Amino acid sequence: MxxxxxxxxxxxxxxxxxxxxxxxxxxxxxxxxxxxxxxxxxxxxxxxxxxxxxxxxxxxxxxxxxxxxxxxxxxxxxxxxxxxxxxxxxxxxxxxxxxxxxxxxxxxxxxxxxxxxxxxxxxxxxxxxxxxxxxxxxxxxxxxxxxxxxxxxxxxxxxxxxxxxxxxxxxxxxxxxxxxxxxREDRSVAPHRLNKLPTEGLTLGYFGSINSEELLDDFVALANMISAGGHRIHLVGPVTDNQLNRRGLRVQNIICHPRMAQADLEKFVSENIDALLIVQESHAIFREHVSVNFPSKLVEYTRFQLPVIVFAPGYASASKFAAEYPEALIAISSPAEDQEVWSVMTYLLDSELRQRLGQRVGELGERLFDxxxxxxxxxxxxxxx
Structure with missing residues (x-):
């Protein structure tokens, strides 16, 4: 043919x-x-x-x-x-x-x-x-x-x-x-941090584009809420500190990195990240879009065998997907109350729990996205x- x-x-x-x-x-x-x-x-x-x-x-x-x-x-x-x-x-x-x-x-x-x-x-x-x-x-x-x-x-x-x-x-x-x-890529990436107890809070990772100021606002809102626990976000993509500060970041707990080659990204995530993050816009103008699309980051994330946190409105596709697979994915409905976010972050401090969740995420990826x-x-x- x-x-x-x-x-x-x-x-x-x-x-x-x-x-x-x-x-x-x-x-x-x-x-x-x-x-x-x-x-x-x-x-x-x-x-x-x-x-x-x-x-x-x-x-x-x-x-x-x-x-x-x-x-x-x-x-x-x-x-x-x-x-x-x-x-x-x-x-x-x-x-x-x-x-x-x-x-x-x-x-x-x-x-x-x-x-x-x-x-x-x-x-x-x-x-x-x-x-x-x-x-x-x-x-x-x-x-x-x-x-x-x-x-x-x-x-x-x-x-x-x-x-x-x-x-x-x-x-x-x-x-x-x-x-x-x-x-997804056929190769999985072995995580190195899952069995370590974070001494200064959790390190979350996000890599990819941020195509709207509204999405940046959601990142900043989450970062501000988790800052009290010493948690941080490593963001790999075309975002600058000045952009974050203009959107209201109170504590410098979002660390920006330029795009990385695939091998470098895999090494960085494996050695530095405790859980991966998916964020979808909570602003009403994006409702039609986020309710039906599929965040391709989720597909990539399953290769890393790390816990995945979804921070998105309940109607968003990632939230609906997390509701279908609650044994593997953790969802926080945005906009969220501080207490809900703190509960999830405290929950994930358990290294054995993170290992189990990471394994389930990897299995989900093999089953659906291989x-x-x-x-x-x-x-x-x-x-x-």
């Missing part, structure tokens, strides 16, 4: 979020069967073992990072099939038996357009509620939703990365979705297409 991956989301091994998840998923396919067309929407450095790709360049792409982003997004969505018209001949020459795309950006609509034009089945991977992933003029919402519905319903198969997103879209489109969890399990779901879905 000749498969064409056609999307704005690049495929990168040494990256984060969607690109690395896609690499794990698609790298299992024989190289002779996979062709890739991606775009310049995301300016990522090339990763190791990157799957070769043809890169399409959008005009004036820098505008998506300006005040004109809403209008630029609308224009690109409207023109996407036309913009990719020159690629039509190349796509026909590839003679794909199946087109795979991701519902993000603009190439997604072009992929669906060309698949229908060529009478080739296509499948879509959904990471988020599409309408929440970009800025657009308010008057265009119904038009964009209509375009999305047309592409969704025309797909041979729709994969959603969380059961909550599957339920959301199945409710809208009569059950036409399959849950495809993100896959790369072979995820690939089997994906391959079964596309074969049925």
């Amino acid at each position: 000749r498969i064409l991956y056609f999307s704005d989301i690049p495929i990168r091994r040494n990256s984060f979020g969607g690109p690395v998840v896609l690499h794990r998923l698609l790298s299992s396919l024989p190289a002779s069967e996979l062709q890739v067309i991606s775009t310049n929407m995301f300016d990522l450095a090339p990763g190791e073992e990157e799957i070769p790709a043809n890169i399409w360049h959008y005009p004036l792409i820098r505008l998506i990072r300006t005040r004109l982003s809403g209008w630029y997004n609308l224009l690109m969505l409207a023109l996407s099939p036309m913009l990719f018209r020159r690629l039509g001949r190349n796509i026909r020459l590839l003679k794909p038996d199946l087109i795979v795309t991701v519902s993000h950006g603009y190439a997604y609509f072009a992929a669906a357009f060309w698949a229908r034009r060529m009478k080739v089945p296509y499948v879509i991977i959904h990471h988020d509620v599409y309408a929440t992933t970009f800025v657009k003029p308010a008057f265009a919402k119904n038009w964009i939703n209509g375009r999305f519905a047309e592409a969704y319903q025309g797909a041979a198969c729709n994969f959603c990365v969380s059961p909550y997103l599957t339920a959301y879209y199945s409710g809208l489109f009569n059950g036409r979705a399959i849950t495809l969890f993100p896959g 790369s072979s399990v995820v690939r089997d779901v994906f391959l079964t879905g596309i074969k049925r297409s």
Whole structure:
């Protein structure tokens, strides 16, 4: 089967979020069967073992990072099939038996357009509620939703990365979705601190992007609450001390680190972290988004065999997931009272308890997120297409 991956989301091994998840998923396919067309929407450095790709360049792409982003997004969505018209001949020459795309950006609509034009089945991977992933003029919402519905319903198969997103879209489109969890790296990382009694409080770890000031506010709120017990958070990602101070951090118990190479991150977490942290926005404007998406950090965290604390509203996907697996995950509903947070931190001071929780987290990851399990779901879905 000749498969064409056609999307704005690049495929990168040494990256984060969607690109690395896609690499794990698609790298299992024989190289002779996979062709890739991606775009310049995301300016990522090339990763190791990157799957070769043809890169399409959008005009004036820098505008998506300006005040004109809403209008630029609308224009690109409207023109996407036309913009990719020159690629039509190349796509026909590839003679794909199946087109795979991701519902993000603009190439997604072009992929669906060309698949229908060529009478080739296509499948879509959904990471988020599409309408929440970009800025657009308010008057265009119904038009964009209509375009999305047309592409969704025309797909041979729709994969959603969380059961909550599957339920959301199945409710809208009569059950036409399959849950495809993100896959994790095959290697587990042995923790070194689980059997040690913290002498100066617990050290929590978080690594990844913080894409909103509201999420930063939730981090600061948690850090302020745990500071009295001498607990701290190591945050690996693009955040600065000045940002934290501006958001109201009272005690310097969030330690910021730049992004690390995978091997360095594994060593750092193994030697320094007592428990890992997932935070989702508590602000009402993010409710639709956080209620159905799936924090890919949870998938990565299971490799470290450490306790995982979820700090999120009760309706958030991570909180709902923790409620389904209470034997492995600890949830604190945000916004939280100090006493609730202190109780959890005191509970986790028990090193034997942390060992048990870490083991259960690792077992959960093997059961749900193992790369072979995820690939089997994906391959079964596309074969049925």
